[in-house]
Amino acid sequence: MNYYWNWSIFFDPAPDGSATYLQMILAGAATTCIIAVFSAAIAIAVGVPMGIAARQSGMVGSAARAYVELFRNIPLLAQMFLWYFVLPELLPRDLQILVKQSPDGPLVLGTLSLGFYSAARICEQVRAALNAIRAGQWQAARALGLRPVQTYRYVLLPRAFRLLIPTMTSEFISIVKNSAVILTIGVMELTASARAMQEYSFQIFESFIAATLLYLMINFVIVAIMSAAEVLSGTEADRSATRTHRGGKHG
């Protein structure tokens, strides 16, 4: 391979207004982190209640299960396009103009899209974790006089939370990975920045190596934080005892 390596390119001024290419790439990484954090927050806020709902019979349960099937069986890119191209058309006139003209429109719509997509995955994980807790726990709590809400609050959810730490680690990494899809609606996240740097500077491999290393670093930070959470919750033994009961995961 005769490729002209030029690592000092990162200190050259970038044409997009950033001082250097390094700053441009780092700004992309920051955008990726912002997208990931907000998407994860939406995914948890929507996915955890939905995971509880999906175990119920009747309308609520069916609705939660339908939500999961809907969001899991349409490609994320197609969902992103629905949020970006289709949703604004269905909004009232004033809101439509606001969404279309705001420079942050794509970022917000993309984050919402990724959040609601990931919520379906979190829902399935929460449901699997709750199903992995033996029925005796529920029966014992009810026999002790706890109401259903209290049973979830004090017995089932704390146990499910501990079971969920390892799967949540890979879900958060998935959210970071999936956030790259947002570049298709024009958000300058990490992959888009690397692509832009490659187009401006022609230093293909330096750009993509930088992006790769930054993604690996972000993943490393997630793993470190989640491991700390696992140690703090202090239930290694609890998890390994129930590991065999855990449901399969997908994706």
Added chain:
Amino acid sequence: MVDFDFGVIIRSAGYLFYEGMAFTLFLTFFAGTLGFALGILLAVLRSSSYRPVRWLAATYVNTIRSLPLVLVIFWFFFLVPFVTQWVVGSPRPVAVGAVWSALITFTLFEAAYFCEIIRSGINGIPRGQIEASSALGFRPVQRFLLIILPQAVRNMTPVILTQLIILFQDTSLVYVVSLTDFLGAAGKIGQRDGRLVEMYLFSAAVYFVICYAASILVRRLSERNTISLARVGS
């Protein structure tokens, strides 16, 4: 509000399915098959007795699995011409075309995921099987190909098929290197006729119907699998 014109779908159905969906299925089928074969190879390499081989395979699998598919598509889109140049010994990078580049990318990307699926399938096989086949005088290669791999693949069939459904959805990302798959075809027609709303709603509906039907089949299959395995066990 918008006025819908769903006639645009009927007018463009030929292009959507014969061009767009045909490419989506082409990519899913070939990247799925080749990726599966390569995944088996990677799984073997990951359990090699040579530490450097093991380490290289593990690094490849773990790196690919921690990167966004979009970034990997870009990586190979630019890397493949350089590697081809190096292999063929041509004076400059060889333009291989986006289709080949996409096929290579998805094959290599899926291989990492299939590798882990097959490995967990292998790990799920009781030790007795390995000991029994050794006792019966099978050589290591025979033991792997005739005893371990078939059982691992059968046990993991639902997961493998689910991974194929994910691949089918992921092929839509060829959009970033300007290839026209089903979603891309819908987008092109939508742009041309100013009917993006109808086209994107329709393509999402088609993906949903196909993936939902496929996932129900996989669920049935895995239920049948579990029942027949339980029967064998009792």
